Amino acid sequence: MDFLCIEFANSSWYINHKTFSDPLMDNEWPVKFADKWDIGPLPSPGREDREALIKMRNQLSLLFAALIDGNSLTREAIDLLNSYMADTSFRRQLYSENGRLELQDVPETSSWSWFMAEVAASFSRLCSSNAVNNLKECQNPECKWLFIDESKSRNRKWCDDACSSLMKVRRFRQKEKHK
Secondary structure, X not given: OOOHHHHHHHHHHHHOOOOOOOHHHOOOHHHHHHHHOOOOOOOOXXXXXXXXXXXXXXXXXXXXXXXXXXXXXXXXXXXXXXXXXXXXXXXXXXXXXXXEEEEEEEEOOOOHHHHXXXXXXXXXHHHOOHHHHHEEEXXXXXXXXXXXXXXXXXXXXXXXXXXXXHHHHHHHHHHHHOO
């Protein structure tokens, strides 16, 4: 199960890993990211857009942490999400492509506020679904990637096999060191 809001919040992971830079500060990454989620086309974000995106990501990270700790959204958090979603106007339009009908929300203006409204809507959908009960943060202290635990037993601790293997090797080495 994929949620735009989770992937958006996880973009902060890159600051401490791989390229050691914030992808939201890049001119191309946010545009490609929006395209990946079928939001757009959007122009390259300006300085104010990037600052707003980073602020939103930081706010969502705090909200995710609260949800993972088992807390409910506060009235202030709900108002914040609603303010992001209220900042745009759109119309619904029915499309026919290759004999298949698709209903889409079409923004009145393509802007980064539309993108942020879509992220807030994704977060709202997550919070109002059962998936929120399976929201986890990778237990690798150097990772902290957010993910939805879709395992049968719902007891996954790591975001993927790489983190799982890494943590198992670390535990093994720690035990061997104390022998």
